[in-house]
Amino acid sequence: MTDATTEAGRRALLERLFAAFNRHDADGVMACFTPGVVFDTAAGPEPHGRRLTGQEAVRAAFVGVWTDMPDVAWTVADHTVAGDRATSEWLFTGTRADGGRIEVEGVDLFTFEGGLIAHKSAFRKDRPVQAAREGERP
Template structure:
C-alpha cells in the first residue's frame, strides 16, 4: 500500500450534483445522498433550520420545492474541497406559484462518504 487514499469528493462530483439541481432532477439529487444522508434546509422551526433524513424525506422535500416553484435555479459562483468536506456558493432565484419572486445568495456545507452526501447543510443570506 502506498499510503494514498481515494478522495470522498471531487470537483467533478460537485459538478454532477450541481447539474442534477440545475435539471431539477429529483432522482439525481436523491441518488447523490447516502442512505443515511441528511439535508438541513436553511429555513425551519429550529435554530438549525429543518432537517430531512434519509432518501425518502429528501425526495419529498425536493418534489414539493420543484412543484411550488418550477423555475427555481442555482448558479454556482464558487466551490472548494478539503478532505471529505466541500463548500459550494451559489445565487438562487425562483418564482413561487403566488408570483412572488425570490432571490438570494447562499452556500452549502457538505460532508461526503465514498462519494455520497452524508450531510448537506444549507445557509442563505436573509433578504428583508
C-alpha cells in the first residue's frame, strides 16, 4: 500500500474518496477525512459558502445529497497533488425529485494533514437546473 503522506498516496486517497462518494458510502467517505474536517460548500451565506466542521456535519451533508438525488455522481477528470494540497476536477450530475437535472463542472480544493483530508472547499459552475427530458421520471 502507498504511504498516504506521499503525493502518490494522497492521489490514491482522493480516488478512494470519489469512489466512496459515487457508492454513496458514508463510512468510506468519512474514512478519508480527519475527525475535525472542515468542508466549505459550493453555496451558502458566507464568502466561503457554508462551513461544516467535523465528521458528523460533513457526513450529514453528503447523506442529504445522496437522499435528495439518488443518482448523483461525480465523474473525475483529474486529481492534481502538490505537497499537502490538491485539486480535483469533476462533473457533478444528478436528478432532483422534481425531475430537474443538474450537470455542472466543478473543482474541490483539498488540504491534507498526515494521511487524511483536513479541509475540502467545493466550487462548481452556476448553471440552471435542466428540465426533465420527455419520458424520464419527474
